[in-house]
Amino acid sequence: MSLTISPNSLSPPHLRSHALHHTLSQPHPMSTLLRHLNRNRLRFRSIISAAVRQDTAFWTPAPLSAVESAAESLFHISIDVSVSPDLVSSHTRAGQYLQLRLPDVEKPSFLAIASPPSFAAERGEFEFLVKSIAGSTAELLCGLRRGEVVELSQVMGRGFDIDRISPPDNYPTVLIFATGSGISPIRSLIESGFNADKRSDVRLYYGARNLQRMAYQDRFADWESSGVRIVPVLSQPDDSWTGERGYVQAAFARAKKISDPQSTGVVLCGQKQMAEEVTSILVVEGVSTEKILKNF
Structure with missing residues (x-):
């Protein structure tokens, strides 16, 4: 006949009592899971309610x-x-x-x-x-x-951070590139004023298929009087067109004329391929990417 003695049976009574109390006081795994699920459910409801309130406003x-x-x-x-x-x-x-x-x-x-x-x-x-x-x-x-x-919605985005190419004495050259409806935020920039008249070389390369698809032509005279030289670039002009032909990036590559890359600022908005190719040309010329401004 063998006798098995558990460690607890050899413990003093007050220790056995403490161990029993500790065991009974531990939460059941299922109840812990349920409490966790309830907390998450309440948190989820709170998030949804906040989203609904935010959407309403x-x-x-x-x-x-x-x-x-x-x-x-x-x-x-x-x-x-x-x-x-x-x-x-x-x-x-x-x-x-x-x-x-x-x-x-x-x-x-x-x-x-x-x-x-x-x-x-x-x-x-x-x-x-x-x-x-x-x-x-x-x-x-x-x-x-x-x-x-x-x-x-509320207005969003950082916009064009003109402070990065200011003051005008430090950045006398500003090259602006736009295609199609990308001229929209460029209009906002020009008409907001960025001291173009205090800079020696501000050029806007504006691309469109033809003159019929080029918006804001009625504003060109005002823009030029503010110090912005406009270079329209048409990809499919009629035979009477004597200005720049092809794409904006090609027109700029032909012209370049960046006197000092370190004092050149750039603003870009429009077709993705144009923006990428113009950026590549500028970086090769020595223009810092920190001075190439985009609104997205």
Whole structure:
């Protein structure tokens, strides 16, 4: 006959009592799991509720004040934001953008603001240059009429950080590149003012298929009077065109004329391939990537 003695049976009574109490006080694994799930469920509900509240406050209804043709496939859109001071004040820098959505349309559209920040404060409007693309929210927007209501998000993005190419005495050369509707935030920059008249060489290379697709031609004279030399570049011009032909990056490669890369600033907006190729040319020439400004 054998006798098995457990370690606990040899322990003093007060230690055996403590061990029993410790065992009984430990939470059951299932109850721990349930509490964990409940906490996560409450946290998830809190996140969803916050998202719903944020979405409700995120969108501001605003009526269209103008829908006009700006060029072939491009439309000038003005939106009245005069009763939305928070929205107006969120536009602080040229190059910023927002989201716009239409009733019963699930997908919003990202639009760069074409008007300068001061315009909304003075006129109570945001202006946009919108390309009408078949099947897109932008196409539906361009088909609306004055007075119809859209919804706008708060203004987003860092915009063009002009402080990186200031003061003008240190950066007398500023090269600006835009294609198609990418001229929209460039208009905002030029009309916001960046001391172009105090710089010795400010050039805008603006690419489009032809003159019929080139917006803002009526503003060119004002832009040039502010110190910006405009170089239109047409990829498919008619026979009467005597200016630059082909693509913006090719036109710039032919011209270059960067007197001092260390004192050169650059602003880019438009077609991705153009931006990449222009950037490559500039970097080879010695321009710092820190001085190449983009709004995205």
